[in-house]
Amino acid sequence: MSDQTNNSVAFVRTEEVPSMPPPYTASGPVKWARDNLFSTPANSVLTIVALYVIYMILSGTMPWVLNGIWDSPSLSACREILDGKSGACFAVLTERWNQLLFGFKYPVDLYWRPTIAFVLFFFAAAPVLFFDLPRKLLIFTGLYPFIAFWLIWGGEIGTPITALIGVAVGYLVYSRLVASNFALGFFSGIAAAFVVWLVVGAVLPTGMIEEGSMRSVPSRDLGGFMLNMMLGVTCVSLSVPIGIALALGRQSDMPLIKYICVVFIEFIRGVPLITLLFVASVMLAYFFPPEATVDLFLRVVIMITLFSAAYIAEVVRGGLAALPKGQYEAADSLGLDYAQSMRLIILPQALKISIPGIVNVAVGLFKDTTLVSVISMFDLVGMIRGPILASTDWNGVYWELFGFAALLFFVVCYGISQYSQWLERRLATDHR
Amino acid sequence: MTTITDPPQGSFRLSMLLSDTRYRSLTLQAIAAICLALAIWYLGNNVAKNLAKLGLNIDFGFLGVPAGYDINQRLIEYTSQSTNLRAAFVGILNTLLVAFLACTLATIFGVLAGVLRLSNNWIVSKLMAVYVELFRNIPVLIWIVIIFTIMTAVLPGPRAFRGDEATASMLFDAFAFTNRGIYLPAPVWGAGSMVVVVTFLLSIVGVIGYRRYATKLLYDTGRMLPTFLPSLAIFFLPTILMFFIMGMPIGLEYPELKGFNFKGGIKIGGPLIAIWFALSIYTGAFIAENVRAGIQAVSKGQTEAAAALGLRSGRIMSLVVLPQALRVIIPPLISNYLNITKNSSLAILVGYADVTATLGGITLNQTGRAIECVLLLMLFYLVISLSISAVINVYNNAIKLKER
Numbered sequence: 001m002s003d004q005t006n007n008s009v010a011f012v013r014t015e016e017v018p019s020m021p022p023p024y025t026a027s028g029p030v031k032w033a034r035d036n037l038f039s040t041p042a043n044s045v046l047t048i049v050a051l052y053v054i055y056m057i058l059s060g061t062m063p064w065v066l067n068g069i070w071d072s073p074s075l076s077a078c079r080e081i082l083d084g085k086s087g088a089c090f091a092v093l094t095e096r097w098n099q100l101l102f103g104f105k106y107p108v109d110l111y112w113r114p115t116i117a118f119v120l121f122f123f124a125a126a127p128v129l130f131f132d133l134p135r136k137l138l139i140f141t142g143l144y145p146f147i148a149f150w151l152i153w154g155g156e157i158g159t160p161i162t163a164l165i166g167v168a169v170g171y172l173v174y175s176r177l178v179a180s181n182f183a184l185g186f187f188s189g190i191a192a193a194f195v196v197w198l199v200v201g202a203v204l205p206t207g208m209i210e211e212g213s214m215r216s217v218p219s220r221d222l223g224g225f226m227l228n229m230m231l232g233v234t235c236v237s238l239s240v241p242i243g244i245a246l247a248l249g250r251q252s253d254m255p256l257i258k259y260i261c262v263v264f265i266e267f268i269r270g271v272p273l274i275t276l277l278f279v280a281s282v283m284l285a286y287f288f289p290p291e292a293t294v295d296l297f298l299r300v301v302i303m304i305t306l307f308s309a310a311y312i313a314e315v316v317r318g319g320l321a322a323l324p325k326g327q328y329e330a331a332d333s334l335g336l337d338y339a340q341s342m343r344l345i346i347l348p349q350a351l352k353i354s355i356p357g358i359v360n361v362a363v364g365l366f367k368d369t370t371l372v373s374v375i376s377m378f379d380l381v382g383m384i385r386g387p388i389l390a391s392t393d394w395n396g397v398y399w400e401l402f403g404f405a406a407l408l409f410f411v412v413c414y415g416i417s418q419y420s421q422w423l424e425r426r427l428a429t430d431h432r
Numbered sequence: 433m434t435t436i437t438d439p440p441q442g443s444f445r446l447s448m449l450l451s452d453t454r455y456r457s458l459t460l461q462a463i464a465a466i467c468l469a470l471a472i473w474y475l476g477n478n479v480a481k482n483l484a485k486l487g488l489n490i491d492f493g494f495l496g497v498p499a500g501y502d503i504n505q506r507l508i509e510y511t512s513q514s515t516n517l518r519a520a521f522v523g524i525l526n527t528l529l530v531a532f533l534a535c536t537l538a539t540i541f542g543v544l545a546g547v548l549r550l551s552n553n554w555i556v557s558k559l560m561a562v563y564v565e566l567f568r569n570i571p572v573l574i575w576i577v578i579i580f581t582i583m584t585a586v587l588p589g590p591r592a593f594r595g596d597e598a599t600a601s602m603l604f605d606a607f608a609f610t611n612r613g614i615y616l617p618a619p620v621w622g623a624g625s626m627v628v629v630v631t632f633l634l635s636i637v638g639v640i641g642y643r644r645y646a647t648k649l650l651y652d653t654g655r656m657l658p659t660f661l662p663s664l665a666i667f668f669l670p671t672i673l674m675f676f677i678m679g680m681p682i683g684l685e686y687p688e689l690k691g692f693n694f695k696g697g698i699k700i701g702g703p704l705i706a707i708w709f710a711l712s713i714y715t716g717a718f719i720a721e722n723v724r725a726g727i728q729a730v731s732k733g734q735t736e737a738a739a740a741l742g743l744r745s746g747r748i749m750s751l752v753v754l755p756q757a758l759r760v761i762i763p764p765l766i767s768n769y770l771n772i773t774k775n776s777s778l779a780i781l782v783g784y785a786d787v788t789a790t791l792g793g794i795t796l797n798q799t800g801r802a803i804e805c806v807l808l809l810m811l812f813y814l815v816i817s818l819s820i821s822a823v824i825n826v827y828n829n830a831i832k833l834k835e836r
Contacts, residue, residue, distance in 0.1 A: 036554035043553045050555045256461040260468065270817035271810045272774035278792055278809070282802040286482045287475045367571035374781060381573055398581045406570045406578075413569035 064088050068400075074393035092397045093404055096388050100404070103223015103378050104387050110154070110215065114226050117151040120144060121233070129419065131426075142167075152230070155216035166196040182339030219297035223378035225408060231379075232366040235304040239365075240358065242305065243312025244351075248342065250313065251320055261313070268310035273368050276303040281375040300372055308365045315357030319350035352427050359420035363413045370409075380405050479803075494799045495520070501794050503785040505701050516795045523790035524812060530707055530786060531773040537712035538772060539765070542719025549724050560720065567717035572775055575714050580706035580782040587611045590693050606686055608694055613701040615687035615694045622681035631674040638666045703784035707776060715772050719765060726761035727753065759831050763824055770820045774813060787812055 024030055038044045067087030071094065072078040078089035093100070102111055124144035127137035146160040170193030178185035222230065249261035268276070280303040281296065288294050323346060331341030351358075373382030384401045388394055449459045483489060495517040502512050507525040510518055549560035567575070590610050593602065602608045608615040646657040675682065687697030730753050738752040739745075777788040788809060796805040 036552065039552065043551075046548075046551070046553050046556050050553075050559050054555075054559070254457045254461050254464075257464050260464065266818070267810075267814065270814040272777040272788075272813055274777045274780070274788060275792065275806060275809050275813065278796075278802075278806050282796070283806050286479045286803065289478055290481050290485050363569070367569075367573075370571045370573040371778070373573070374778070381571075381577065385577065396585070398578075398585060402574060402578050402581070406574050409571055409574065410566065410569045414565060417569070 064399075070094055075395065075397055088400050089397055090400055092388070092394050092400055096394070099224060099383055099388065100380060100401075101224045102226050103221065103383060105221035105223060105378075106217060106226075107215070107221075110217065113151045113154065113214070117148040118226075118229070120147060120151075121229075129423075150214070152222070152226075153217055153219070154214035156213045162197060162200045165200060166193040169193060169196045182337075182343070219295045222297065224383050225380045227372070227377065227379040228366070228369045231301065231304060231369040231372065232362075234301055235308055235369075236362045236365055238301075238305045239307075239309040239312055242309035243358075244316050244347070246309060246313035247316035247320060250317055265310045265313050268307055269314070273304070273307055273371055274374055276307055277371055277375050279303060296375075296377065300375075300377070304365065304369070307368075308361055311361045311364075312358055315354045315361060316350060318357065319352075319354035320346065322353050323350055355427065356420055356424055359416060359423075363416050366413060366416070367409060380408065488800075490803060491801075492804055494795075494801050494804070497799070499795065500798065503790065505704060505785050516791075516799070519795060520787060520791040520808070523785055523787035526784065527773070527776055527779075527786040527788075530704060530711070530776050530779065530784065531769075533708045534711040534715070534772045534776065535769045537708065538715040538719055538768070541712055541716025542765075542768075543723055545716060545720035546723025546727070549720060550727060564717045564720050567714050568721075572710060572714040573778060573781065576706055576710040576778055576781060579710045580702065583613075583702035583706050584611050590689060593689050593694075602687075606684075608687055608689075610694065611702065612693065613699045614705060616698045616700065617684040617686050618696070618698045620683045620685050622683065624678040625681040627678055628671060628674050628682060632671045635666055635668075635670045638670075639663045642666060701784070703779065703782040706782050707779045707784050707786075711772050711775055715768050715775075718768055718771075722761050722764045722768070723757075726757040726759075729760045730756045762831075763828060766820060766824050766827070770817050773816055773820070777813070 021027070025034065037047045064086050065088055067082065067085055068090040069078045069081050069087060070090050072081060072089065072091040073095065075089060075092070078091050082089075098108070098111060102114060106114070121144070123137075124141045127133045127135070127141055143164070146164045149163075150157060150160045170189040173192040174185045174189030176185070177188055246261050246265060249257050250265065252258050252261075277300065280299040284299045284303070285294065327345060327349065328341070331345040334341075336344065370379060370381045372379050373385065376382070378386055384405060388401060389397070449455050496515050498513050499516045499519040500512055501519070503510055503519065503522050505526060506522045507529060508518075508522060510522050545560045545563055549557050549564065551557050551560075587609050588611065590608075590612060593608065593610070606617045642662060643659055646659050650656055685696050687694045687699075689695075734752055734756065735748055738748040743751065776786055777792075779786040780789040780793055783789070791805055791812075792809045796802055799805075
């Protein structure tokens with residue numbers, strides 16, 4: 001057989017031929033472009049239209065951005081330098097940088113204080129955002145509100161220290177008693193904190209700690225992006241616990257408590273934030289005792305917190321409803337009481353489900369802090385529309401300023417949403 | 433092993449109010465009721481004291497007083513001598529107008545962007561992703577201000593349209609984009625135009641009737657009638673015929689430059705455009721995400737099963753994918769409409785006379801009736817949003833999966 005083959009065939013290849021590379025249209029960028037850009041005639045048209053749109057946008061903006069003038073005292077000077085060419089006057093950003101960030105009334109020599117508070121914020125937020133960091137760092141997170149308050153508003157160091165001692169004592173009492181009964185621990189903790197505040201406040205006369213005092217800055221002098229950050233951070237962190245409480249209240253089988261929560265949530269969610277800000281600016285003062293003067297910042301914080309608490313409550317309610325009924329029944333069958341089953345079984349799972357929703361609310365809230373410019377607080381947008389565009393130097397510089405504001409918000413909000421996606425992947429413990 | 437213990441029948445002790453689950457919830461609710469009553473009493477008392485101190489009282493009589501200010505964007509008759517109540521109504525209608533316009537446009541943007549984001553064209557889907565991320569992550573307030581600035585500071589004034597070396601010109605001689613607003617041709621209804629309109633309405637009825645008949649025929653006999661071209665013909669032909677038979681009664685009135693401003697045509701003010709367009713493009717980004725999620729929620733098996741049955745791709749979309757996707761898309765879509773309505777209150781920022789600007793702005797500042805104005809304002813928005821949530825609930829019940 002083999003002989004025959006050898007004789008009848010002149011040549012037999014014994015080694016394998018190296019495979020040819022695929023035709024250039026079936027691999028590499030050409031194939032990719034064919035598959036993804038020009039697969040059908042309609043797709044090709046879409047691609048060309050999209051490329052044209054991108055070209056138009058880039059050709060419109062790039063020269064303007066690249067020609068930008070970064071150093072000039074006023075718009076007219078900037079236009080002179082440009083000499084009729086298309087170009088941005090980014091000089092407004094460099095010249096008014098501090099105003100954009102801190103507002104126009106914050107004392108110039110005290111800018112370092114909010115800056116330090118801002119830097120420390122990252123250290124305080126890190127252990128909350130990233131679970132792998134040592135848990136001991138949470139102590140700093142607990143201290144941060146008092147430090148930040150003292151840094152931004154200044155004044156006597158006695159005030160934040162008194163507040164801190166009260167909170168610390170309250171927490172100690174709570175952690176002692178919580179093992180036997182949650183409600184007992186919770187309420188005694190609050191009571192202890194109030195007692196400490198009253199006692200220390202009475203013992204410590206004002207102006208005793210002279211060396212710890214810093215120049216105090218009234219709230220109405222806050223402004224710029226700092227105000228947006230402060231409102232966003234304060235209101236989100238305050239509204240999460242309130243929102244969880246509201247959601248639990250809405251799930252409660254006690255009709256009175258349930259309906260209080262339902263009415264509150266539906267009312268807040270039914271009205272626009274701007275009407276609530278009107279309430280804060282013109283109406284809320286009527287609800288405080290006549291002799292009390294509550295400043296606008298605090299009133300706005302109260303209203304925005306209530307607003308976002310209602311939205312967070314709905315998100316958490318979704319998480320609670322998504323848990324299988326077996327979890328509730330399992331907790332009951334273990335003999336846990338309501339507070340224990342919620343703290344140990346239900347909420348850890350429900351909150352995990354709610355994280356994307358809570359982050360959405362947080363992003364929305366941070367964007368909504370710009371609304372305070374409507375009630376004449378000078379946040380970033382208020383600064384731009386008010387003092388900066390109204391000044392004779394920079395009247396008419398629109399795109400540089402709005403672009404800057406948009407960029408700041410985009411960076412923060414996009415960052416938060418990316419973090420939330422990372423967290424979701426991180427917390428996904430189900431089998432896939 | 434299992435013993436069912438009856439509740440102890442002993443006499444009632446005071447500690448049972450907290451320790452016995454039968455009484456505990458009653459105790460807690462009683463405490464809550466007392467706290468609530470105390471809070472209401474405290475706040476009410478403070479309000480009463482503050483009002484007394486300022487010499488004010490709660491009184492809605494200001495609504496009947498002439499408002500004394502002008503509103504240039506209005507849908508109903510209004511002069512500065514009209515009452516504050518009428519000003520509020522003008523505002524309400526303006527809110528509803530901008531909400532309706534923005535909902536329509538946002539749906540168009542959202543559906544387009546959502547569908548294109550799923551396109552297998554790489555560059556288009558990336559472009560749409562950029563659109564969605566860009567607009568979702570920047571406050572709507574900044575968008576409103578940006579578009580308003582385009583309207584007022586970038587567009588040319590009517591003066592630029594004048595003379596021989598005009599720097600601006602009208603589009604098709606019919607549309608003028610000026611910094612005072614956009615001017616469009618207005619229809620002029622001549623004698624006999626009603627006949628044309630009625631014919632048009634009848635032909636819409638005709639289209640629906642024809643499609644129903646075609647469906648019925650398909651289900652009864654299996655015979656398929658062409659629907660697209662006949663519908664098109666029924667839609668357009670009778671109206672066009674009637675239009676020429678009646679001697680072209682409907683004409684267009686073009687805006688013209690007279691003096692220092694445009695006259696004639698329809699004027700859409702800059703503030704309305706700013707708030708309308710900004711809300712649409714901002715909410716469109718959210719709707720795009722809903723649409724994408726809805727389409728992706730339909731499992732691939734459904735499409736494949738439909739293809740295996742031999743359906744064409746258009747019919748797979750309209751008969752299999754869309755009905756299931758709409759179930760996911762519509763509830764968040766409606767809540768986005770609700771958001772548009774609430775966000776339209778930002779119109780106050782650009783001077784569009786919506787209800788927040790009339791009732792909550794000028795009327796409030798002129799009369800000083802802060803509590804009454806803000807309460808009425810909240811009531812209006814509450815009514816709107818509660819009715820929209822009622823619609824969502826009705827829809828959700830109607831489309832609930834019927835499990836048997």
